[in-house]
């Protein structure tokens with residue numbers, strides 16, 4: 001394969017919005033205006049082979065930092081195949097520069113051409129649980145009992161719902177709404193898998209490695225003082241601190257063997273998203289040289305205990321025996337890797353999987369269960385988390 005990279009300014013005089021480059025049928029991975037949008041499939045590649053394939057591409061570039069890249073998703077189950085896409089055309093935006101890479105002479109002008117604004121439309125909607133509430137509540141209780149019995153320190157229990165519409169759902173409109181409400185989350189759209197995740201699994205940027213695990217959740221109220229009180233209660237809650245500690249220790253222990261240095265916030269801080277607030281701990285370090293690719297770190301970290309639990313194998317076994325559905329892409333990770341092994345991967349949460357005809361979507365949300373978890377409070381937490389995608393999809 002051959003790739004050509006040029007500054008975006010060689011093709012357009014104003015920077016297009018990445019959401020509009022992706023539209024309803026392209027690909028997107030972006031946060032706060034930094035990220036990429038892509039169109040067309042030049043190749044599909046197993047994640048473990050991606051860096052070798054990308055490095056073998058003959059790359060003609062006038063942009064120093066640019067390298068061919070692939071994006072996609074790794075499912076929740078450890079070791080599951082993740083198939084990435086090498087796009088025909090990809091537009092990359094960083095803080096200070098923007099460029100476009102085209103594979104094998106793909107048509108950049110068509111990829112960048114303005115897409116019509118999504119039209120407002122009205123539909124009738126139905127929302128139904130895919131797994132009965134009773135099954136979910138029993139699963140939470142089973143996880144709590146396993147923690148109380150000393151088999152686990154934490155397991156994450158989730159539940160799926162289906163949203164159906166009488167008319168096809170316009171994914172372009174959905175990603176635009178996610179931008180408006182969840183600009184600082186990792187917003188993604190790949191092969192009908194769309195979401196806005198606040199959680200960074202791992203990022204490799206040269207020798208620098210970063211992760212931002214989240215665990216421990218409370219609602220938001222719409223009122224500043226109430227939100228502050230809820231955040232203080234979250235910080236002071238032993239139950240939530242335990243949920244959080246399990247994740248931080250595990251991510252730290254999995255990253256440390258690759259790092260010459262790893263730093264982290266001494267106390268978890270509050271991460272506010274439009275619908276909920278979380279406990280989060282930023283980690284940043286330097287990779288030992290020669291450094292691992294981001295794919296190796298994805299393999300080491302996925303699924304994070306923020307979505308599985310601890311110990312990992314026992315938690316996943318329990319999840320699979322009590323949850324009553326297959327998680328598939330939910331709870332895995334979504335992101336990109338380039339020919340240098342750099343890349344950014346978010347935890348695949350706050351997501352919707354659209355049917356091929358776009359008339360329905362499966363949404364999944366869950367939460368960490370420890371000894372003091374209350375099943376009905378957990379149900380309410382999933383409802384708050386569902387709001388991220390529901391509010392972007394449902395337009396009566």
Ligand SMILES: C=C(O[C@@H]1C=C(C(=O)O)C=C[C@H]1O)C(=O)O
Nearest residue numbers: 215216217306349365366367368
């Ligand atoms: C499981 C989800 O979110 C995860 C679980 C959290 C928790 O238990 O408090 C918080 C953030 C995420 O790591 C989800 O959104 O479905």
